[in-house]
Amino acid sequence: MKNYAAINRDWWNKATPIHASSKLYDLEKFKKGKTSLQATEIQEVGNVRGKTLLHLLCHFGMDTLSWARRGADATGVDISDRSIRLARKLSREIGIPAKFICSDIHDLPKVLDKKFDIIFASYGVLLWLSNIKKFAKIVNHFLSEKGMFYIVELHPFTNILSCDLKIDYKYFQKGPHIDDSNGTYTDWSADIKGFTYNWNYTLEDIINSLINEGLKIEYIHEFPYTMYDQFPGLMEKNKKGQYVLKDKKIQIPLLFSLKATK
Template sequence: MGDLAGRWRELNKAYWDERVPIHLGAAFYDMEGFRARPDSLKDFETAEVGDVRGKRLIHLQCHFGRDTLSWAVRGAQVTGLDFSPPAIKAASQLATELGIDARFLTADVYDAVSAVEGETFDIVYVSFGALNWLPDISRWASVIAELLAPTGHLYLAEFHPFSFVLDDETGSTVTHDYFDEGPEASGGPGTYADEAATTEGNESVEWRHSLSTVVSAIAGAGLRIQFLHEHDYTFYLQRRSLERHDGDIYRHSEGAPRIPLTYSIRAEKA
C-alpha cells in the first residue's frame, strides 16, 4: 500500500480522466435530462446554501460541472475547479452548449489559491464524493479559508463516514474500523455510474476521514461552524441494504434502525 499511497495523485488522476467520457454517457448522470433542465442540486443543498444570486461561488472537485452550472442557473458567478483536464474540457463545452456563463479551471484542489490568482469567493462549495480522494483534510480546510472572502462561507455536503463501516448486505453489522482513515487501495474495473464499463486504469487510493477529523479541520482553519446536519438518506445505491424511495433517494428499509448516510456543514469566515 505504501507505493500506491505515494502515487495517489497520479493514480487518482488517471482513474478519473478515463471515467469522464463514461460518466457523460451513463444513465446515472442523465445528461439528456440535465440539458433539458440544468439543475442537479439536492433540495436540502439549495435550502441550506440560500440565495446565491450575484454571489461568487467556487466549486472544488467539480468533475464535469453539473452542480457548478446548476448554481450558475440560480444566479451565482461560478468557477469550477478539478484536477482532471478531460473533466474541465467537458464542463467548459457543456457551459458553452447550454449558454451558461461559467469559468472552469484545471488544478489540484490544494493549488486552488494560486489557480484563481488570489481571488476570493462568497461561497466555497464541495459536494458528494470529494473528501475521500484527499489525504490531508487540515490542508484542504486551510485552502478553503484562503479562498473565502470576509463573511464568506463553506458549504460541504458529503457521504457520512459511518455509513461505510457497515456490511453491504444488511447494513446492520459493523465490519470496518471507523477510525482507520487510510490510505486504502480502491478502484477496480468499471465505475459507480456504469459497473459494466470497460476500463484500464483501475487503481486508486482513498481515505475515509471521520466526521471529527473534518469538523476539527474546518474549525482549526479559523472558520466558525454554523451547523452540522446528519441525514438518514443518500442518493445512490451506496449499499445493497438500501431501498429506493422517491426519485433518487435511498434509505434503509422501513423499521430498520436509522443511521446517518450523508451530512452537510456550513461554516463561515469570521
C-alpha cells in the same frame, strides 16, 4: 513518495465518459434545463444570485453550471483534465457561463487568486483529499470575510460498511487505502481499469480541521438518505427521489451537511 494525484486523475479521466453517459448524471435532462442539484443543498445554501461561488472537486461541472443557472458567478475546480474539458463544452452548449480550472485542489492557491462568497463541495469529495488540514486551510484562504463554506457529503459512519452493509473497515483507519474494486458508482459492471487511492476522515477530523483554521461551525446536519445506490439491492428510492434503506429497522446516517463561516 507515491504520486497519488496522478494515479487518481488517471482513474477519473477514465470514469468521466462513463459517468457522462450514465442514468445517474442524466446529461440529456440537464441540457434541457433540469438541475443536477439535490433539494438538500438548494435549500441549505439558499439564494446564490449575484454571489461568487467556488465549487471544489466539480467533476464535469453539472452542479457548477446548475448554480450558475441559479444566478451564481461560478468557478469549478477538478483534477481531471477530461472532466474539465467536458465541463467547458457543456457550458458552451447550454449557454451558461462559468469558469473551470484544472488543478489538484491542494495546489489551487498557486493558480487562483480570488475570494468567494460561497465555497461548495458535495457528495464524494473528502475521500480524495490526502490532507484534510491542508483542505481546510485552502477553504479558509478562498473564503471572503462574510462568506460561507458548505459541504454535503457521504457520512463518515458509512466508511465502515461494505456495499452489502456489513462492517468492513476501521472507522479510525485514515489511509491511504487502495480501491481496486470493479466498476464505478454509476455502473458497478462498467469496464474501468486501474485503481485509486482514498482517505477516510472522521467527523472529528472534518470539524476540527475547520475549527483549527478559525472558522465557525454554524451547523452540522445528518440525513438517513443519500443520492446514489450506495448499498445495491438494499436501497429504494423514496417519493423525493432519495435513496433510503429498504429495511426500516436499520437507521443509520448516510449523509451529513455542514456550514462554516469566518
